[in-house]
Each structure stands twice: as C-alpha cells, then as structure tokens.
Amino acid sequence: MSKLQSVADVLTLEDTLEFEKVPVEQRYPWSNTYDIFQQSCRDYASDKVMEFLPTGVKDDIAIPVTYEQLLARLHQTANLFHGLGVNSKDAVSIMLPTLPHTIYAIWGAQCAGIASPLNPLLEPRHISEIIEVTGSKVFVAMAPMPSAPHLWETTKAVLELSPQIEHLVLISLPGITDSIPDGLNVTVTDFNQQLEEQNPASLDSGREFKGEDIACYMHTGGTTGRPKVAQISQANFAFIAQFYKDRVSDRPRENVFAALPMFHIYGLMVSGIGAIAAGLNIVIMTPSGFRNPNVIENFWHHIERFQFSAFPCVPTILSLIYEVPVGDCDISCLNEVLSGAAPLPIQLKKNFEERFDCTILNGYGMTETTVMLSVTSSKQPPPAGATGLRIPYAERIIGHVDGNKLVRRCEPGEAGVVLSRGPNIFVGYMEDSDNEKAWVDGWFNTGDLGYEDEHGFLYLTGRAKDLIIRGGHNIDPVIIEDPLLKHPSVAQAVAVGQPDDYAGELPVVYITVHPGAEYDEEELMAFAADTISERAAVPKRITVLDEIPLTAVGKIFKPELRRMATETVLLERLAELGIQARVECIHDTEKGLTTSIEVAEASRVKELEEALQGFALSISIR
Structure with a gap:
C-alpha cells in the first residue's frame, strides 16, 4: 500500500514508484466516459459546468449550462444519433467550432457510438478521406454562418466528396447562423429541433460500456498529406480524466479557460472531460477561441473577470499574449500556465513568468498518448528545459531503435527515441500501413528525440523529421532557435533546412520581432554566429516575417x-x-x-x- 493518497503529491521519480504500489484500477476505477459524466452530474447537479462567451468582447454576456442540463443533453444527443442508426461501433463525424453543442455532439457521440472530431480548416479532400476511413454515415456541421462562410463551403464540398454520408445534422444558433438550406442530396436533421424530442433521462440503446470499446477517432497531422486516424479507447479517456481530477484534488473548484479547439486532443481533454470529471466550470471563449482577436485583445480582462488561476495554451499563443498590456486589470489570481502541444522556448518561459508573475508548466504528450506523457508541478518545478516526470502507470524509456526493434535502452543523459506504454496509449491507427512504424517491441514510438536525467526528468531534443541534415551532420533546430530568442528584438525563431546542392540542407531561420523593436539583419547574423554553439548550425539566412505560419491549433507550421x-x-x-x-x-x-x-x-x-x-x-x- 502506498503512503501517497493523491497524484498531486507526486513530485519525484521515487514518488511515482511509490504511488504505483496501488494498482491503477484501484486508484482510477472508472473505465468509460459515460460513467464519469453520470458521476460528475450527480455530484454537481445544479452547479455550472460551462459558460459560453459568443464574441469575447469585454463583459460579453455568458450563457450558462449546469451539470444536470449537460447530462440531459448528452442523453438526448446520444439518443438522436441512435435514432439515425448509430450503434457502438459506428462513427459520427463532427466538424464544429467550439460551442456547448460541440461538447454535446462529441461526448454524446461517444455514448451512442464513436466520436470523430474534424478540423474544419482541413482541405475538404482530407476531411473526406477521414470520413471514408472511419466509415461514418452521420456528419454534424454548422448551418451557414455569415461570419464564417468558408465553413458552409467546406461542408458542401465534403458532402460532394463523401457519398457514404446519409445524414447531415446541422447546428443553428439564433443571430449567428442562417436558416437551414433546402436542396441537399442527403437527409438533413435540425439538431436543435430534434434534440427537444429525445429522451433526456437515459440512453435508449441500453448500451453497456467496456473499457476496450473505441470511444474516439482522432485525426493527426493532415496538413501536408493524408491524415492518420488514431483510435482512442473508452479506458484511455477514463484514465486521463480521473488522473486530471486527482491532480487538481488539492485545489478549490474553479473556472477553466477554454480557447483551444476541441477537435484537438489537448482542448478535448483539458477543457473537456478532464475538467468535467473534476467538477469545474468550463468558460468557452467564443467559437473560434484563440483565433478570435477579441480573446487576445481582452485576455487579461477575462482572466480578472472569471478569476482564472490557470489557463491551457500553446507556445505560439503565449508569445502573442506576452505582448498584450495588462493595463489596470488585477491578474493576481493567475498562478499557472499550462503549455503543451509544442516545445516551449526557454527564453519565452523566463520572460513570461517574470512579466506576469506566474509559473509556466510545460507538459508533453500527443494524440496517441491521450494528451499526456509528462507533467510538471509548481510545487517542485523541474530543471530548466525539462518537460517533467512521466505520469504514473505510464512507463517511458529512451532507446536506440532499428526499425521496429529496440536495440538497447539508453543510459541517463544519453539521447534516443522516446518510447512509452501504459493505460494512456492509444489502441493504434485505423490503417495498418500507419501502424508499421508506430510500435517498437510493444512500445509506442513517439518519434521524438530526447533523454532522461538521473532523476527521471525528460528533455526533448527534437523530432526526427525536424532535424536539419547538413552534409550528413544532424542539426537539432533547438540549438539554433534558443540562442536567437535571447536577442532582445526577437519574439519567435524557427529554424528549418533549406535545400542545398552540396550539403543537402543548410539551416535558415525565420523570426518575428517584438512590436516597435529595432533590428539589423547583419547584426542578427553576427549575434547568431556568436551565440550558437555549433558552427555547422549557424544559419545561412535570417528572414524577418510579420507572423510565423501556424496550423489551426496554433502549432508552428514548418x-x-x-x-x-x-x-x-x-x-x-x-x-x-x-x-x-x-x-x-x-x-x-x-x-x-x-x-x-x-x-x-x-x-x-x-x-x-x-x-x-x-x-x-x-x-x-x-
């Protein structure tokens, strides 16, 4: 029996091993998301589970939803899908901005069958490819929105490319969407209208859930090629939700800042079922989240208004928030920032913490790990540059690999490929060809490079495909980017390989500068030459951009x-x-x-x- 009662008290590798003396099924007994929703809605029935800000302007009127209302909506949504023929092994494709309806649709789909959230900024061909792979016959989308006409254009294009779709379920919002159009070659269901006709008290299907049931099809990548579709089980979601609840168990119930897209695993977990399992209140910051200029411009006002003690974010958005003046806002409530989805530049972390008097906790995970592999704690901040300890019950090793074989495990301080296995690791990709390189002797191959120190802290050194290969010499972009970020004018720095007919690739850097900063490109090149440790890594060119290109979820689009x-x-x-x-x-x-x-x-x-x-x-x- 372990002396540690909560994962919030796990601060060292020794604590992790002590915590794991209690079997995972005893600590976290729920094996499916439906049971978690039922339990939370019983515990917090009349409390607010979410508030929706339509525009993100100052003092925007928040639209509340209670926990008991949420459970009723989940039952109704699941029953609506069940009435359209969705059973436990059928997918529901969901292409929505971030709304309360998005939560109903995604988790209601998991109650009826399998949710398949889709990035609406993907090309229609990619979306259609995902729908074909998942076999979905039900497609959930927005009715035409004058403020975002591209969404309806994408919906129509997807329908033309996806003849397998039999039912189009449309979300309409007064004052935001137009009327539902006629003349579509598919059965159209008005979500709002049909929802009210469904049973709010229970699941009509009488479904009995198993932990191994697939709960969600999450697409990964997809911006430059065919997206891979990851299968995440009910047990995967349930484990992380209970872990999240346990991790915040020593803190008062509070509001959760929700501006990350819910088609991405980070937003889906941290401002989704994790928060709901913990009995928190999710404040949805407009349908477009951080992509809405109002959310960034009024950021500190929202922090003060809702007394957020923390907010989840990605490094590229942190660099934008860094430039927003606090003004007369009282942000003393803010203690932590949860950074994930991409490596956090050390200099940005240092500057942000000093300016806003908070701690940035840099986690590490991905879709295939149900968002989490490493966590950090403000109770005992990790060494500079570390992404934290592994989460309990999720084993992690660093190894040298040859294809799908583990050649040997690396010693502390020795770099290799990050490998993991445990209750957070997904079932696998839907297509066999995508699984060929995903597993190494039973371990999931993250594709990331890094090392662990003797205390179990992980340091990421790059991603294999991001390496710049100059004349056979592997250059990690981080050793170029981090020194440049120390220059007082540089806000962001991203290094990539430029084709070269002699060396194969040469490093070049794209940067943005702080507003009003003065710079000289020759001086920047001299600074790079003086501060970058490897001569081969000194960039051939530094190009200043107005903004760094990003993906829909705020990652740098290399x-x-x-x-x-x-x-x-x-x-x-x-x-x-x-x-x-x-x-x-x-x-x-x-x-x-x-x-x-x-x-x-x-x-x-x-x-x-x-x-x-x-x-x-x-x-x-x-």
Whole structure:
C-alpha cells in the first residue's frame, strides 16, 4: 500500500514508484466516459459546468449550462444519433467550432457510438478521406454562418466528396447562423429541433460500456498529406480524466479557460472531460477561441473577470499574449500556465513568468498518448528545459531503435527515441500501413528525440523529421532557435533546412520581432554566429516575417517555412544563372513538397536541369 493518497503529491521519480504500489484500477476505477459524466452530474447537479462567451468582447454576456442540463443533453444527443442508426461501433463525424453543442455532439457521440472530431480548416479532400476511413454515415456541421462562410463551403464540398454520408445534422444558433438550406442530396436533421424530442433521462440503446470499446477517432497531422486516424479507447479517456481530477484534488473548484479547439486532443481533454470529471466550470471563449482577436485583445480582462488561476495554451499563443498590456486589470489570481502541444522556448518561459508573475508548466504528450506523457508541478518545478516526470502507470524509456526493434535502452543523459506504454496509449491507427512504424517491441514510438536525467526528468531534443541534415551532420533546430530568442528584438525563431546542392540542407531561420523593436539583419547574423554553439548550425539566412505560419491549433507550421526556403534558394539560383522563370512550390498530398519551374526561354531548360540536379527535390522544369 502506498503512503501517497493523491497524484498531486507526486513530485519525484521515487514518488511515482511509490504511488504505483496501488494498482491503477484501484486508484482510477472508472473505465468509460459515460460513467464519469453520470458521476460528475450527480455530484454537481445544479452547479455550472460551462459558460459560453459568443464574441469575447469585454463583459460579453455568458450563457450558462449546469451539470444536470449537460447530462440531459448528452442523453438526448446520444439518443438522436441512435435514432439515425448509430450503434457502438459506428462513427459520427463532427466538424464544429467550439460551442456547448460541440461538447454535446462529441461526448454524446461517444455514448451512442464513436466520436470523430474534424478540423474544419482541413482541405475538404482530407476531411473526406477521414470520413471514408472511419466509415461514418452521420456528419454534424454548422448551418451557414455569415461570419464564417468558408465553413458552409467546406461542408458542401465534403458532402460532394463523401457519398457514404446519409445524414447531415446541422447546428443553428439564433443571430449567428442562417436558416437551414433546402436542396441537399442527403437527409438533413435540425439538431436543435430534434434534440427537444429525445429522451433526456437515459440512453435508449441500453448500451453497456467496456473499457476496450473505441470511444474516439482522432485525426493527426493532415496538413501536408493524408491524415492518420488514431483510435482512442473508452479506458484511455477514463484514465486521463480521473488522473486530471486527482491532480487538481488539492485545489478549490474553479473556472477553466477554454480557447483551444476541441477537435484537438489537448482542448478535448483539458477543457473537456478532464475538467468535467473534476467538477469545474468550463468558460468557452467564443467559437473560434484563440483565433478570435477579441480573446487576445481582452485576455487579461477575462482572466480578472472569471478569476482564472490557470489557463491551457500553446507556445505560439503565449508569445502573442506576452505582448498584450495588462493595463489596470488585477491578474493576481493567475498562478499557472499550462503549455503543451509544442516545445516551449526557454527564453519565452523566463520572460513570461517574470512579466506576469506566474509559473509556466510545460507538459508533453500527443494524440496517441491521450494528451499526456509528462507533467510538471509548481510545487517542485523541474530543471530548466525539462518537460517533467512521466505520469504514473505510464512507463517511458529512451532507446536506440532499428526499425521496429529496440536495440538497447539508453543510459541517463544519453539521447534516443522516446518510447512509452501504459493505460494512456492509444489502441493504434485505423490503417495498418500507419501502424508499421508506430510500435517498437510493444512500445509506442513517439518519434521524438530526447533523454532522461538521473532523476527521471525528460528533455526533448527534437523530432526526427525536424532535424536539419547538413552534409550528413544532424542539426537539432533547438540549438539554433534558443540562442536567437535571447536577442532582445526577437519574439519567435524557427529554424528549418533549406535545400542545398552540396550539403543537402543548410539551416535558415525565420523570426518575428517584438512590436516597435529595432533590428539589423547583419547584426542578427553576427549575434547568431556568436551565440550558437555549433558552427555547422549557424544559419545561412535570417528572414524577418510579420507572423510565423501556424496550423489551426496554433502549432508552428514548418512545412510552409520549408516551402518558402526552397522557393527562395531556387529563385536565387535562377538569378545567378540569369534565367527568367516562374517558380511554384506546393505541398502535394502524395509526394510532399514539389516544385514546378516554367522557363521563359525554352532553349535554357536543359541548362537549368543540369544546374539544379544536385538538389534533392522533386522538380519539374518546362
């Protein structure tokens, strides 16, 4: 029997091992999400479970929902889907902005069958590919929104590409959406209207849940190629929800800042079922979350109004918030920031903590780990640069791998591939081809590189595919980015490999600067040369951008920077040769980055082909 009663008291690797003396099923007995919702709604029936801010302006009128209302809506939503033919192994595709209805749809779908949240900013072809893989016949979307016409255009395009869809369920909101249109070649269901006709007290299906049941199909990636679809079980969600509840058990019930998209595992867990399991109140910051300028502009006002003690975020958004003046807002309530989804620059962490008198806790996880692999605690902050200890019951090792074989485990301080297994690890991808490189002798291969120190703290050193390979020498972008972030003018720095016909790749850096900052590119290059530890890592070029390209969930979109770098170097080579041509670099869903060059003088095509033959690129010249 362990002397530790709560995971909130786990601060060291020794504590983790002590905590694990009690079997996981004794600490966290729930094996499915439905039981967790039922328990929370019994415990906190008339308390608020969420408040919705439609616009994010100051003193926006918040629309409340109680726990007992939530359970009724989950029953009604599940029963609506069940009436459309959804059973325990059927998927419901859900493409919605962040609304209370999104919570009803995602978790109601898990009560009826399998939820499949979709990123509405994906190309319709990618969304259709996901729908085809999951076999979904029910598609949940927004009715036409004048403020976001692209959503309806995407919906129509997806329907044209997905003949398997039999039912379109549309969400309408007074004053936000137009009327539901006619003439669609699919059965259309008005969600709001049909919901009121459903049984609010129980599940009509009489479903009995098992931990191994698939609860959710979460797509990963998908911006440059075919998305992979990860299968997350009821037990995966239940474990993390109970872990989250246990972790905040030593704190008072409070409001949760919800501005992350719920089609992403981070928002789905931290401002979703984790918060609900803990009996917290989720404050939904507009349908578009952090992408809404009002949310950023009035950020500190919202912190004061709702007395948030913490908020979940990603590093790119933190850099935007860093520039927002506090003004006369009293933000003394704020203690912690939960940073995840991408590596946290050390300098940004230091500056943010000093300016706003709070602690940034840098976690680590991904879709396939049901959001969590490592956690940190403000009770005992980890060493600088560490992402924390492994979560209890989730084993983690660092290893040298060869294909799907573990060659050996690494010693403390020795870098290798991060591998994990445990109750948080997903079931696997839906397509066998995606699973081929995902497992190493029973361990999930995260694809991340890092090392653990002798105390069990994990340090990430990069991702295998993000390495810049210069003449066979592997360069970690972090050793370029972190020194540049110490320059007083630099707000963000992202290093990528620029194609080179001699070295294969050369490092280049794209930066943004602080508002009003003065800079000189030659001085920045000199600063980089003086502060970057490896000579091979000193960038060939530093380019200042107005903003760094981001994905829909706020992650830095490195493929776009690689595209820009490729286009730049090819245009330079054309100028050196005195050849006039049009260069177009695009992300092909099958081939990755491809380049097309249209030469003005046909007689010079052969010359250009020879001049560019050293580049390891897919180039079409005509």
